[in-house]
Amino acid sequence: xxxxxxxxxxxxxxxxxxxxxxxxxxxxxxxxxxxxxxxxxxxxxxxxxxxxxxxxxxxxxxxxxxxxxxxxxxxxxxxxxxxxxxxxxxxxxxxxxxxxxxxxxxxxxxxxxxxxxxxxxxxxxxxxxxxxxxxxxxxxxxxxxxxxxxxxxxxxxxxxxxxxxxxxxxxxxxxxxxxxxxxxxxxxxxxxxxxxxxxxxxxxxxxxxxxxxxxxxxxxxxxxxxxxxxxxxxxxxxxxxxxx
Amino acid sequence: xxxxxxxxxxxxxxxxxxxxxxxxxxxxxxxxxxxxxxxxxxxxxxxxxxxxxxxxxxxxxxxxxxxxxxxxxxxxxxxxxxxxxxxxxxxxxxxxxxxxxxxxxxxxxxxxxxxxxxxxxxxxxxxxxxxxxxxxxxxxxxxxxxxxxxxxxxxxxxxxxxxxxxxxxxxxxxxxxxxxxxxxxxxxxxxxxxxxxxxxxxxxxxxxxxxxxxxxxxxxxxxxxxxxxxxxxxxxxxxxxxxxxxxxxxxxxxxxxxxxxxxxxxxxxxxxxxxxxxxxxxxxxxxxxxxxxxxxxxxxxxxxxxxxxxxxxx
Numbered sequence: 001x002x003x004x005x006x007x008x009x010x011x012x013x014x015x016x017x018x019x020x021x022x023x024x025x026x027x028x029x030x031x032x033x034x035x036x037x038x039x040x041x042x043x044x045x046x047x048x049x050x051x052x053x054x055x056x057x058x059x060x061x062x063x064x065x066x067x068x069x070x071x072x073x074x075x076x077x078x079x080x081x082x083x084x085x086x087x088x089x090x091x092x093x094x095x096x097x098x099x100x101x102x103x104x105x106x107x108x109x110x111x112x113x114x115x116x117x118x119x120x121x122x123x124x125x126x127x128x129x130x131x132x133x134x135x136x137x138x139x140x141x142x143x144x145x146x147x148x149x150x151x152x153x154x155x156x157x158x159x160x161x162x163x164x165x166x167x168x169x170x171x172x173x174x175x176x177x178x179x180x181x182x183x184x185x186x187x188x189x190x191x192x193x194x195x196x197x198x199x200x201x202x203x204x205x206x207x208x209x210x211x212x213x214x215x216x217x218x219x220x221x222x223x224x225x226x227x228x229x230x231x232x233x234x235x236x237x238x239x240x241x242x243x244x
Numbered sequence: 245x246x247x248x249x250x251x252x253x254x255x256x257x258x259x260x261x262x263x264x265x266x267x268x269x270x271x272x273x274x275x276x277x278x279x280x281x282x283x284x285x286x287x288x289x290x291x292x293x294x295x296x297x298x299x300x301x302x303x304x305x306x307x308x309x310x311x312x313x314x315x316x317x318x319x320x321x322x323x324x325x326x327x328x329x330x331x332x333x334x335x336x337x338x339x340x341x342x343x344x345x346x347x348x349x350x351x352x353x354x355x356x357x358x359x360x361x362x363x364x365x366x367x368x369x370x371x372x373x374x375x376x377x378x379x380x381x382x383x384x385x386x387x388x389x390x391x392x393x394x395x396x397x398x399x400x401x402x403x404x405x406x407x408x409x410x411x412x413x414x415x416x417x418x419x420x421x422x423x424x425x426x427x428x429x430x431x432x433x434x435x436x437x438x439x440x441x442x443x444x445x446x447x448x449x450x451x452x453x454x455x456x457x458x459x460x461x462x463x464x465x466x467x468x469x470x471x472x473x474x475x476x477x478x479x480x481x482x483x484x485x486x487x488x489x490x491x492x493x494x495x496x497x498x499x500x501x502x503x504x505x506x507x508x509x510x511x512x513x514x515x516x517x518x519x520x521x522x523x524x525x526x527x528x529x530x531x532x533x534x535x536x537x538x539x540x541x542x543x544x545x546x547x548x549x550x551x552x553x554x555x556x557x558x
Contacts, residue, residue: 021473040476045476046474046476047477050474050478055469055471055472055473056473058468060466067470068462072473072553081384084322084326087321087328088315088329108316109312110309110311111311112379115548120484123478130312186461188458189549192385200460200461
């Protein structure tokens with residue numbers, strides 16, 4: 001089976017710091033493909049093109065609520081609905097690694113692919129007038145000038161809590177495949193059959209389960225814990241009998 | 245969805261152009277079969293010019309939808325899988341057929357050649373209706389659009405407005421056709437009324453398949469968005485929301501239901517009885533206004549699932 005690179009995002013760990021958003025923007029606005037336009041960045045009604053957004057949802061009803069920070073970028077669907085609708089072939093899915101990309105030189109800016117994406121992962125660049133989206137940092141991950149540990153998407157490098165994992169979800173032995181299997185990784189909006197490559201790991205309740213036998217000394221054969229006489233205050237303590 | 249006026253003009257103008265051409269072809273076919281006498285050459289030739297100007301105006305409007313219109317030629321590339329690409333090929337092909345049909349009538353008059361060219365044009369007109377409708381109907385998660393009714397409505401609305409213009413044109417150039425043309429127009433208009441009401445009824449009962457639960461994958465009945473990730477707007481908050489009130493939407497709906505169906509039908513009856521082209525042209529203008537409203541409503545009514553991610557700014 002061919003490779004399918006993807007992100008796995010652990011919602012249990014994400015703290016909603018937006019470091020992935022800013023790191024993504026910084027890397028991708030500085031690359032060969034040109035800048036990501038912003039308008040009024042320091043004025044009223046700022047707007048701009050981003051590949052990645054972190055949103056926040058409140059689940060439950062007060063006082064039993066959970067805050068879920070939810071990073072959202074292109075999911076690099078295995079069956080991407082945005083690709084077959086493109087009239088020019090600018091939008092395509094790479095056979096070798098499954099990354100969904102836009103050829104900015106072919107895009108005519110008709111926005112049909114954005115209409116055909118149920119996740120809202122595509123944003124038009126209002127100045128270059130072409131459609132833009134997450135590239136999984138395709139210009140980083142294969143760059144042999146970078147040390148191997150740095151050949152990862154900028155968002156993954158930036159995450160302070162390691163909530164973002166990157167790897168090949170078609171390789172059953174990869175770290176991302178294992179964590180999807182072991183921690184209940186799921187896909188967004190499965191109802192549309194897009195088979196997103198990116199997966200999310202659910203929130204997990206962190207609880208300590210204490211069993212009775214863990215509260216009692218198991219090496220206390222007479223079960224007389226607590227019944228032993230307290231040592232006399234004048235008897236030598238540990239400090240009197242040791243030199244350390 | 246935010247209605248895009250370029251696309252509203254494109255679909256309504258080429259629809260009327262296609263319908264007008266079909267009306268011209270039916271006029272020749274009927275005459276060839278002996279239903280009525282053959283209309284004059286100029287009725288066909290200038291009728292084709294009229295149809296071509298509608299198609300050309302629609303094509304011009306479509307360029308305003310593109311961010312990079314200078315690359316528009318590229319959009320014919322992916323006809324194997326993209327309905328938009330197929331439309332891009334079908335529209336000029338159909339325009340060529342209309343031009344050839346009109347030129348043949350002008351140079352040689354009605355005959356086997358013009359009938360054959362007209363048949364090709366009819367086929368291309370129907371293909372173009374299918375391509376235009378399927379652009380919207382093929383997106384499965386825009387549930388309001390994902391129905392055969394979308395293609396049927398585009399076809400019937402195009403035919404109704406085109407035949408109405410054709411009736412006005414006949415009143416000016418070939419009065420012998422007016423009665424038959426008015427009947428065809430009324431039939432298409434009433435058929436469009438039935439299918440549009442059917443799609444309105446269908447869409448009113450739609451249950452969205454995507455919910456906030458499937459959108460973020462949390463199985464809890466109560467989820468509220470607290471932040472969409474930015475305080476200003478973005479492409480996602482502009483492109484997919486019509487930002488109009490429910491009352492406005494309802495007004496547009498009743499507006500188009502009035503302007504597209506009963507008013508033009510009354511004027512059609514009056515215009516056909518009087519054989520008056522100004523009355524019929526007014527009917528067409530009114531119906532065209534209604535069709536603009538209809539297409540606006542068609543876009544505004546579609547709820548894109550991506551909107552689930554953009555419910556609260558902060």
